[in-house]
Amino acid sequence: MRAALIDTTGRLALTEHPEPTAQPGHQVIEVSSAGIGPTDLMRAKGFFGPIGAPYVPGSEGVGRLDNGQRVYFGHSKAPFGAIAERTLVAEEEIWPVPDDLPDDQLIALAISGTGALIPLEEAKIARGESVLILGATGPVGQIGAQIARLLGAGRVVAAARNRERLEAMQAAGHADAIAILGEGDDDAALKAVADGGFDVVLDIIYGPPAEAAMRATRPGARMMSIGVQAGPTVALTLRDLVFRSHVGVGTGQRPAGERRAAYGRLIDMAVTQGLTVDTRRHDFADATQAWAAQAGSPHGKIIISR
Template identity: 25%
Template structure:
């Protein structure tokens, strides 16, 4: 089978021929139709993670996917061949069997969920890892109606979903976005205000929330700047590994988000998509044999998500 993979830590990812996996007990084999590009993929492609994470070369890129089940291992219940499912490869191990930029992947049945009727492959594929990260962040932030929430990185996959979830929770959302198309996009997701991340964010936010914001998602930008905009007692959820030292305050709470994906979380998110309550723009869909272009598009910055497709 074809897979987009690294053969060594100092190589660039390329299309490779690998052996097709077989599902072990408790696993399903999925023929991948689409997978989304995430920031983690850029880190893997750049060789930045190999001193921190278990790995075996070749390393296939990609962590989330949508596809059709083509085989079912022993002890799997509730899923059958032909089901269209979405999933996220669990754990952080990297290798030939732990990536989704490929034609087939075997993963635990508990890591996938059926795609609801009315949700197409592209709509389901943009949720994945970004959606779980946003969901985990919002649960930690525990947003209450009337609170003011800053979403730093509101145009990206995590930020786009978090903006919608925060607005649905009754918050006044301030999203970072450049004026024009980006700002229109973020306001269309439910943000009450936008601030230009290429300018003086601190001044712009203070003009909207003179006493500071109650909660914040740090999925882009400078952690210290965000911390300086918090009210005492507020909470910052960071998907970028921010540290207390970077925040420089002891009167606010920092929560690190690792996107602990499960089939149940994906099911919750996909039901919101099916109900018309959650939407993420697909900026581009790139075939698997041109996956390097997908990484380039994502690195340049997008409104929403970039997909790698069959």
């Protein structure tokens, strides 16, 4: 079968790859679309450890089982992955999906969607509270801004470096105000739109922007951190933290049943309340270009379809 393959140097190329065969507790899936996310790029760069052998990348996708059932899948069994004609997946990571949502939305609402939903649910947003989405222009941020509103936020502020995409979020009604980061004083930029202080921060990027965000909160605030794109550490004083909480939230490490239930809630939001996310689609034959696009500008969800 044809598949994308990451070699030991981290480079991707389309090539022939052995077919997966059914194993106990796993099923073969005919892949229709695959998603590429930041984690896939980090793995190919050796962030999680040396690349010991060539493997097929792509951590999630949509396809069909032998009986024709349409499903979402994640966490293919190594060395198989989503960017291939077929893949092998553990049964607990195969979730039936409705026919009234397209592949790109089903993929975007899974890893990215649960990455936004779980921390915002755990923050227990009270009706009318002010929510800051830090690192808002990627898929997690786009979804998080909409979820915050659906969970009762009275005011949603989107902050990131990309002015154009932030303005698009505001024009779509997903954000009431925006803050441009990286143009000088992030503390001042966030405080200027804080309206007295944020109650909840969904922090997707960590590092210095998270420090500035915490200083723009009010007493009782909850910062929920889920990513490290802007740096793996923060430096906060005790004064910054008084009467505030800062939680590192893990989503992908949770049991499959918990993640599947969260995904079900997201699907319901998409079907009944219009939750959506921007995506960029590429043909399977253009997988190398899609990989480069995600590496160069990781704002929309990259989808590779056959």
